[in-house]
Amino acid sequence: MKRFLDLADLERDEVLALLELARRLESRPEPHALAGKILGLLFLNPSLRTLASFQAGMARLGGSSFVITPGQGTWQLESRLGAVMSGAAAEHVREGIPVLASYCDALGVRAFADGKDLAADLAETAFSAMASLVDKPLINLESAISHPCQALADWKTMDDIGVPRSGRFVLSWAYHPRALPLAVPATAAHMAALRGMEVIVLRPEGFALPPQIMEKAARAAALSGGSVRETGDRDEALSGAHIIYAKEWGATSCYGDAAGDARLRGNLEDWCVRNDWFAHTAADCRLMHCLPVRRNVAVADEVLDSPRSIVQREAYNRLTAQMAVLYRMLKSSI
């Protein structure tokens, strides 16, 4: 595996094999598998789980890593093609990224959506331009529209606790003070559909996921016997749910318009997942969230601190899932 940029780039069987590998490495560690291998990590945006779990994962497999964070000990990087670089950015990604790739055996890059032009973000214009500069194994640490490491961790988490393959997966919009990117909701919908689940995207007016995202999830559902639909009716969506996957994202009806987005979300503060959301779900319905989560804003303490919450296991599985990705990419076949 040369690239891990989006779950949709893999055959479903390849995803299942990665999950199997993650479980194998969890039960039978291979502490020298990646001895001598180096992972470079480039963070154009903040991180906690990704930053810690990739370093830990390389170390658990005997390898090592380095971290570059523009703006934190490294200057800002320019990414616009043809830019006359007379501003703050001192280096272009066209130099910076291949240089970093030349120092390591695999490179991970995090670059969030620009949040201004929906078509450009959906097309992964910025990330694809960066990816085209790298001739080493490359890992998407979250791009404009995709977060495949999170997807793999979430899938494994549901397997771990026995969520039915065809269970009802409700991806619910949750309140946040400002617009957040579409990468996680897009990825979670696709992942759950590919797993074979009944995916319901629950969101208020103005926050519908773009057709391209819904269609991609629908294609995955078609492959695996799942389904995907969207609704604004919370009671209907949550009825019988096995998973409430809470996620904050920006208004898609006025993408890139901060004032419009603020108006739309103004009276949506009740989109904070509380115990009463579970009144008519399956009895063992669980709360998932990719983290970080704003407590009592997106999800209430009463849910996060209850046994319903499996957010810790999701976060832990970032490590196990990524170790499988690293192993598949970097383990010498001999």
Place this chain on the structure above:
Amino acid sequence: MKRFLDLADLERDEVLALLELARRLESRPEPHALAGKILGLLFLNPSLRTLASFQAGMARLGGSSFVITPGQGTWQLESRLGAVMSGAAAEHVREGIPVLASYCDALGVRAFADGKDLAADLAETAFSAMASLVDKPLINLESAISHPCQALADWKTMDDIGVPRSGRFVLSWAYHPRALPLAVPATAAHMAALRGMEVIVLRPEGFALPPQIMEKAARAAALSGGSVRETGDRDEALSGAHIIYAKEWGATSCYGDAAGDARLRGNLEDWCVRNDWFAHTAADCRLMHCLPVRRNVAVADEVLDSPRSIVQREAYNRLTAQMAVLYRMLKSSI
């Protein structure tokens, strides 16, 4: 040893055994002792020695580490229970800390005093709340009122250079432009008392150490044949001293009141340790300081650049002392 949060949590013999282990690892390195082990380091406050020496210590023992610094590549963490997180902090320690712990074999956390509520700081309210979230070995990298790694390094330093076990240890307040936390003075007084020394806390009016800190040191003294008292009389305190341990801290008579603290310290700039402080000490009296130290503000160049200063050895012993802690925590017994 599952936790290293405060020297007082250990029996005196356990402390002596850690010091012995530190000396053994210094003379007979074990470069593979912690192969495959991972230390997570969470810094909620700045660091130089702790940051460098823990990474170096793990590497010297064959292990590895990762560093997370909220505000520097990672978002700010909220720590208040029940907070409605609509402000700057994007993640709560209730998620962040157990997640980090799940990626490593031991976690170190630095979280300075809040500096507003003396009772809360003395009770280690914030640190204890964080510690309760961790089910892995946990190391205190400096909390509101305790810095056990510094204590162990300081004790070893005095052993290294032959400071008499029952010698006179003067913990002297030193000038600083603003209030600093009580962790180091509280820890130094307790450590020297537990070592069996005659501990004198020398401080101006308004800067007395709180009774809880003095009583804790007194209990340690009672165990070991030492003593603890407090004075504002510099000549009397320094007479015959074997150690002047300089440290800056905030006014305790108006804790959390910046204006009151500033008034109190306004005319205390002569609390900068100079050569004449050693006029009536023991001939071989040494200057200790945990660093960082503001030169010519807390301690004068003439002292820091003289053979009296053992601050470098104290800092070096952070490495040796912490290697013993890591070894004791993480070495498989087989």
Place this chain on the structure above:
Amino acid sequence: MKRFLDLADLERDEVLALLELARRLESRPEPHALAGKILGLLFLNPSLRTLASFQAGMARLGGSSFVITPGQGTWQLESRLGAVMSGAAAEHVREGIPVLASYCDALGVRAFADGKDLAADLAETAFSAMASLVDKPLINLESAISHPCQALADWKTMDDIGVPRSGRFVLSWAYHPRALPLAVPATAAHMAALRGMEVIVLRPEGFALPPQIMEKAARAAALSGGSVRETGDRDEALSGAHIIYAKEWGATSCYGDAAGDARLRGNLEDWCVRNDWFAHTAADCRLMHCLPVRRNVAVADEVLDSPRSIVQREAYNRLTAQMAVLYRMLKSSI
């Protein structure tokens, strides 16, 4: 080799031996050569290549490293002797640097020119003061006037692609919005002269390299059969050139005077290397630059994206060259 502070500190044969070692380690890796060794890296200024390549180089040789970045998780360091430290800096380099050195087997330090006093910068006053505090192997990661790791990488790059030993090396000033330090131009001129090349420093009025720098390069040329001269005539300089080494630097005629510098560079925006600069060079003339480079400000896209550009190979050779330095410094002879 105890110190790697300036290429001029080494005999020419020692430089050639380092280059040979770099090639050997490139073709026959030694992944355990520095097992158990620790490199400390102190960055008083931003970095990308140096930060990543030193960590990668240590890992490639089986060792490890830690990074300290004052202002990014570590407080600011004071470097003025005798300072009364009542300002922002909480620690003096006189404590910080020897402490860091005590945790590692070799220390690297980056400290750019102050840019105010040319004589002080030429004398490496600040860096020398720091270097005098270190009793471990020490590497210059770029000081006021020297960047020996870049020099070694550049030399190897020219060897790699077969640039004639006596070829014409044009070190050309390039536009930048503000004054940059002299370390790279000074080092590149000296390196190319020591390699035996015909070195021409091409620069506008007011930007002549100081006599000390030119004389040092001339002494190196005398040793190796090369030559060094300076001109403002671009056509004459570029005619027959084998290398255009573009570099931005500050006005030397009014060093430290930002307004004067800005006036001088005001109408020099045509000092951006474009394709037409190669009209009368040797047919296979290459573009070198140490990076970071501001695209379309110092060098145009049309050059950087053409086969003439060897900036990527220069950057990659930071890794290979530094691995030779680390190996020479830290490999036990047994």
